[in-house]
Amino acid sequence: xxxxxxxxxxxxxxxxxxxxxxxxxxxxxxxxxxxxxxxxxxxxxxxxxxxxxxxxxxxxxxxxxxxxxxxxxxxxxxxxxxxxxxxxxxxxxxxxxxxxxxxxxxxxxxxxxxxxxxxxxxxxxxxxxxxxxxxxxxxxxxxxxxxxxxxxxxxxxxxxxxxxxxxxxxxxxxxxxxxxxxxxxxxxxxxxxxxxxxxxxxxxxxxxxxxxxxxxxxxxxxxxxxxxxxxxxxxxxxxxxxxxxxxxxxxxxxxxxxxxxxxxxxxxxxxxxxxxxxxxxxxxxxxxxxxxxx
Ligand code: R5P
Numbered sequence: 543x544x545x546x547x548x549x550x551x552x553x554x555x556x557x558x559x560x561x562x563x564x565x566x567x568x569x570x571x572x573x574x575x576x577x578x579x580x581x582x583x584x585x586x587x588x589x590x591x592x593x594x595x596x597x598x599x600x601x602x603x604x605x606x607x608x609x610x611x612x613x614x615x616x617x618x619x620x621x622x623x624x625x626x627x628x629x630x631x632x633x634x635x636x637x638x639x640x641x642x643x644x645x646x647x648x649x650x651x652x653x654x655x656x657x658x659x660x661x662x663x664x665x666x667x668x669x670x671x672x673x674x675x676x677x678x679x680x681x682x683x684x685x686x687x688x689x690x691x692x693x694x695x696x697x698x699x700x701x702x703x704x705x706x707x708x709x710x711x712x713x714x715x716x717x718x719x720x721x722x723x724x725x726x727x728x729x730x731x732x733x734x735x736x737x738x739x740x741x742x743x744x745x746x747x748x749x750x751x752x753x754x755x756x757x758x759x760x761x762x763x764x765x766x767x768x769x770x771x772x773x774x775x776x777x778x779x780x781x782x783x784x785x786x787x788x789x790x791x792x793x794x795x796x797x798x799x800x801x802x803x804x805x806x807x808x809x810x811x812x813x814x815x816x817x818x819x820x821x822x823x824x825x826x827x828x829x830x831x832x833x834x835x836x
Contacts, residue, residue, distance in 0.1 A: 543663065543836040545627060546592035549573055549618065551599065551610070557814060557826060558598050561629065564830035568596070573614055585613050593624040596833060597661070602793055602816045604634035608653070615660040627663040627836065629829050631815035632791045636670035637763075654680035665832040667691055667815045667825055668762045668790040672714045687832045691790040691813040692760065694823045696722030698811060699758050699788060707755040707782075709733060711745055711773035715761045722760050722788070729755075733773055745772040753781030763791040764812075767798030771805050778806045787811065792818035 548570045550558030555572070562570040574586040583606075595618055601607050611628070618626055638649035657664065658681040665687050669677060677686045699706055699722065708728045710719040712735035719730040731748040738744070757777045764770055764787070774785045785807050792812035794802075799820070802810060814821035 543594070543625075543627060543833060545594045545596035545833070547571060547595050549587065549591075549595055549597045549614075551575060554598055554600060554817070557600075557631070557817070560824060560826035561598060561829055564826040565596075565833065573610075575610070583609060583613065585610065585617065587614065587617055587621055589621065591618055591622040593622065594627075595623045595625070596627045596629055598629045598631075600631040600816060601634035602632050602791070608634075608656075611657070611660060625663075626661050627665070627833065628657070628661040629833065630657075630664060630666045631825055631829065632763075633664075633666040633669040637672075639670070639673045650674075651680050655682070658682060658684035663836050665689070665829055665836065667813070667828065668718065670714070670762055685836055687836055689828050689832045690718070690721050691815065691823055691825060691828065692718040692721035693725060694813070694828070695760060695788040695790070695811065696724065696726055696728070698823060699728070699786075700726045702809075703756050703758065703786075705729075705756070706758045706786075707731075707750065707752065708758050708760050709748070709752075709773065709777070711735060711759050711761055711769045718762055718790070719760045733776070735769060735772075741766050741768050743768045743772050745769065745776055747773075747776050747780055752777055754783050756784045756786075757782040758786045758788055759807075760788050762789065763793060764789045764798070764802075765793045766795055767802045770807070771798075771802055774802065774807045775805050784808050789813075791816050792820050794818065794820075 576584040635649040635653040663685040708719040708730040710732035716732040723730040786809040812820040813823040
């Protein structure tokens with residue numbers, strides 16, 4: 543799929559510029575935002591749009607950005623777009639993939655379907671797919687492609703460690719440690735995790751020797767950082783020589799990055815799917831390749 547234009551918001555402008563370059567110099571235009579005193583949003587798109595448009599919108603700070611998408615997508619169609627694709631580097635709401643308590647909404651299903659109703663195609667990076675195998679299951683009628691930053695994180699780690707032990711901090715992360723390890727033959731395994739609340743998790747190490755190893759914890763997303771903090775603390779208590787962290791999506795709310803460093807983690811690396819001070823892996827080339835392949 544070759545779009546005629548890339549549309550982006552001011553807060554993702556740097557990534558938009560990199561994506562436009564990676565797509566061979568695709569024209570790039572801005573959606574202007576105005577927030578009214580009561581919190582409502584007004585968006586202003588270019589007055590006339592070509593038939594095929596790619597919209598860039600990551601969904602960190604998800605609720606505001608979902609509303610922006612719900613306004614921007616139909617507005618783009620009114621302004622001439624016939625085929626609207628979404629590059630969504632971070633697809634939020636994918637972790638609530640079952641009703642853990644009776645009555646809980648399965649947000650993954652509902653948000654995915656909502657987006658599928660707005661755009662014709664979607665490209666995203668490391669969506670949290672655990673209980674479903676692919677986005678096809680929750681995005682009917684929308685072409686989509688999910689790519690992973692894990693191989694690029696693996697290459698980054700390989701350039702810095704000779705024989706690291708890659709650990710996923712929970713069972714779900716086994717898919718990302720496996721992908722990060724694939725090209726380099728790294729030893730890898732996953733911890734087990736129990737979550738009791740937003741900031742209350744317990745992590746148990748797998749039965750692989752950790753003492754003396756350079757451990758790199760690899761996960762898709764760090765939010766409160768508690769999962770990584772618990773895993774890192776357990777690794778250091780078990781005698782790990784060093785603990786570094788590599789994640790695709792660095793949300794790191796509040797002071798969680800400082801807390802992670804304070805517990806003894808040496809380096810924290812992430813992709814730039816979410817703009818963050820730890821970003822070292824550029825996702826624009828990955829997104830561009832996936833968009834071309836759609
Ligand atoms: C869930 O299993 C994810 O892969 C992450 O491990 C989790 O979302 C991290 O959350 P937090 O940083 O709040 O512990």
